Amino acid sequence: MIHAVTIVAGQATFCSRFVQTNKYTTERDLGYPVYPNMFGAFTSEITASLFLTAARILTGQFDPFVNGIGTANTSLALIAGKLFALVETDVPYKIRVTEDGDVATVGRRQFDSAEGFQIMTAHPKSDPDTGETFAFRYFAAPPFLKLFRIDSDGRKHNSVPIFSLKSSSFIHDFAVTKIFAVFPDTQIVIEPLEILRDSPSSSDAAPRMRPMGQKRAKRQAKQKAKMTSTVNEDKWKHLQEAMTKQMSVQEVQLKLQHIEFCRQDTSGMSEDELYNHFKLVAEINAKYGWK
Incomplete structure (x- = not known):
């Protein structure tokens, strides 16, 4: 939901509106949820959730590849001088504040992209000198990270893959300087197969970073508490x-x-x-x- 305060001639108008995303309007009209919660699903029985989502796609209840599944409820940003609502599981939704202080959803925007464009960060960075906006998307399959820019006319240019990222690190934000784009390579890693199995990492042959998921984190914490401080030399080898x-x-x-x-x-x-x-x-x- 977006909250806006408009002050005109000393009079303040307060307005709250849901962003009219495809997810919101579809579920409002149906009267029940059909779209998956991309992050909340990791705290429940994700395997059942994925099968249910796949069944709904196959039966035509919704098409996430055409209309998106995002909630546009993470942040607001100016891109090419226009206001957008963003979430990192979809592309931005253009927003307009009317003269009487209301908040209107204009629609989902892909910025005339010539390549496949379904998701982007909710925290793009704009250059005040050129009017360009820099953004990225990360994914669970290689190339795990792609950087791209949207010019001052609102046109998205082709993405540049970042091959130095060796795993699907959970990258929420980044920084941009005059010559560099800086990404944090965090220890939170998205591993789809591990999430589906929800298996403890102690059975892995090699040390692994912890995938997303509360169940997995709790199990690892319990196992860590049981470990002794003595490491057998053969196990270390x-x-x-x-x-x-x-x-x-x-x-x-x-x-x-x-x-x-x-x-x-x-x-x-x-x-x-x-x-x-x-x-x-x-x-x-x-x-x-x-x-």
């Missing part, structure tokens, strides 16, 4: 071997992603996109000693 093996697999996967990126078709890229592409290619070549 096994742990080191497992860590080395896991790092090797990740390095190979990253190298394959870099090769695929270097061989990417550049014929349809703009000058800005070509500049960013070849800059990254040069960095990749220097990393591996390629010519």
Whole structure:
């Protein structure tokens, strides 16, 4: 819900309105919820929730790929001089404050994107000098992170994949300077298979970061309390071997992603996109000693 206070000629008008997202209007008309809660589902029986969601998609109750599933209730931001309501599980909804102080939802916006564009951060950053807006999206499959910009005319440019992120880290926000975009690589990692299994990490051959989920966190906390401070030398050796093996697999996967990126078709890229592409290619070549 958006709350707005409009002051005109010394008179204040207070207004509260739900953002008229596709999720909100569909469930309001049906009278019951059908859309999944992307984060709340991790605290319940997620397997049943996913099967129910899949069944609703297949039966045509809703199409998340066309209309989105977001609530647009995380933040407000100015993009290309327009006001938008955002949530990181959907694209932004354009909002307008009317002359009489009411809050109106204009609609879901994809900013004339030439590529698939279904989600973005709820915390984009705008350049006050150029009017550009920088944003990102993260996902559970590689490339886990993509950075893109929306120009001052409100047109989204193609995304730039960030291959240095080796896992699906839960990235809520980021920072932008004149020459850098800074992302936190947190220890909260989204691992879909682990979430589905909801299995304790002590059975893993190698140490793993904790996926999202309250059940998993509680189980790990209980197991940690039972652990002794003495580590058997054989177990430590096994742990080191497992860590080395896991790092090797990740390095190979990253190298394959870099090769695929270097061989990417550049014929349809703009000058800005070509500049960013070849800059990254040069960095990749220097990393591996390629010519």
